[in-house]
Amino acid sequence: MVYQVKLPAFEGPLDLLLHLIRVNEVDIYNIPIAQITEEYFQYLSLLQELDLEVAGEFLVMAATLVYIKSRMLLPAEPSATGEPVEEDPRTPLVDMLLEYQRFRASAEALAGREDQQRQFFFRSTPLEVPADGGTLEVSLFDLLAAFQGVLARAADQPVLDFVTRPVTTGERMVAILDRVATQAAVSFESLFPPAADRWVVVVTFLALLELLRQGSVRVQQQVDFGDIVIARAVA
């Protein structure tokens, strides 16, 4: 037998904090941090008593509240220059709450417009006349959904394992050619994606060597230890 208990559902820790600030009628610019922290923890323990999972972000906020509370009890730390630091430890949280509140209000405004717009009914049927030519209309979502379909169907065939397949020299060659096709000169560093792992770096380098061998690109360095610049080979 499962008992259902109606609890106010909060979208997240900020939502819960705004609720506590409202019901306690306290000033958001001067939050009584000890009181609010206590009520915040009461809500979390209520969730636990009901065996409901407490999402990670609620716990992060709990830690933040405790930290702010402890900071409020301490005398202001002197800064590196010896000047006392005046900043209220609550400020970052207050800023977050205010910003979140603004977006919550704009979400409400959007909901109002949604209601209003739902009074208009349009025809949803596509044009019966088949279209050919014209401009293209494809969203990235369409493309990705299609690819996901491919991946899902290919899942049983290990030979088509896209997920673990590393980037290839061929791909990197194409990418480099794309770059030099539109930019007169591309810096060597920019060929390597910032988050690239070692494999991608090696493969990219091999791709560059292959392009040089083919004579598809040129490499220049104006001064010793200067930037290495890749450019398209003059035809």
Add this chain to the structure above:
Amino acid sequence: MSQDDLAILEALLFASPDPLSIEQLHTVLGDVERDRIVENLNLLRETYEKNGSGLTIVQIAGGFRMSTRPDLHPWLSRLASTRPTRLSRPALETLSIIAYRQPITKAEMEAIRGVLVDGVLKTLMERDLIRVLGRKREVGRPLLYGSTRKFLEYFGFQDITELPSPQEIEALTPLRQDAGETVKSEGENS
């Protein structure tokens, strides 16, 4: 001739599943001037109104589309059983963040909402209200999101500048005393 111009305009608006811009109408109608098209659109709307028609012409997302008269919606709700559901509050919050702050990354949205937004992003993508705009030039190159034309249509905006300004939003929020003021470091009575 003008009579038939109106009929053609009417047929085009009826058949188009999306709002038609003056430019599109001009392309299709060929020799009809843009000003004349605007005049005819107004004439059509006025004729509908005068005749007590159940239809109307609305201006939306930079174009015009034919719609049912809003006051008749109770009747239409009875007919339409498969309308898309209203957006949830988390979806609306995330959408408003994207609309105001675009281009914006997922991490930035999560920083503002204080919760993960993965599920909501899927829904918004699927409903074609948001799209990927590219990648941010920073470590990890996260995807950047923005709003779509469908977003404008869905909420009845002409363009993105019609979104209420931050000041207008501010006026809607209950806790608005001295929003710009800096927080004073008062003796804590916590």
Add this chain to the structure above:
Amino acid sequence: MSQDDLAILEALLFASPDPLSIEQLHTVLGDVERDRIVENLNLLRETYEKNGSGLTIVQIAGGFRMSTRPDLHPWLSRLASTRPTRLSRPALETLSIIAYRQPITKAEMEAIRGVLVDGVLKTLMERDLIRVLGRKREVGRPLLYGSTRKFLEYFGFQDITELPSPQEIEALTPLRQDAGETVKSEGENS
């Protein structure tokens, strides 16, 4: 009252994606008699005719639907030809395979999709979304395909490494119901 009955009827016919039968209309309209509904449908059609409207009411397969006047068909074709076209599912799938696996041969694409891709490749080439990169050094020297600059620009990416990773795709797309379905040999002409 009759005036508004007509407007409601008009709005229902406009918004319904399928023809509406007298029974359906009677259910929605509640207290309006079936005979009266038929009368009103005729009245509506006559009014359209008298006013030279671009719309008309046609009776088909056990129901009534609103439609454009048949003689205006050429204008609607013009509208259709100016509208953006969407890529078919086979075209999208093939495009995504090329984008992620380039450089890739036709035979390799067909191995993945399980169907011939000739028609789709032609469409994608015509749309300047893919291009020939060269020939593979293997027996028969098959052509290698890859994506174009235009493809990347269209989606707002700098180079192909910026395309969403499989993990990001996962995060953006709700798994389709039909994802596990086997591919039917669809008409492969985009």
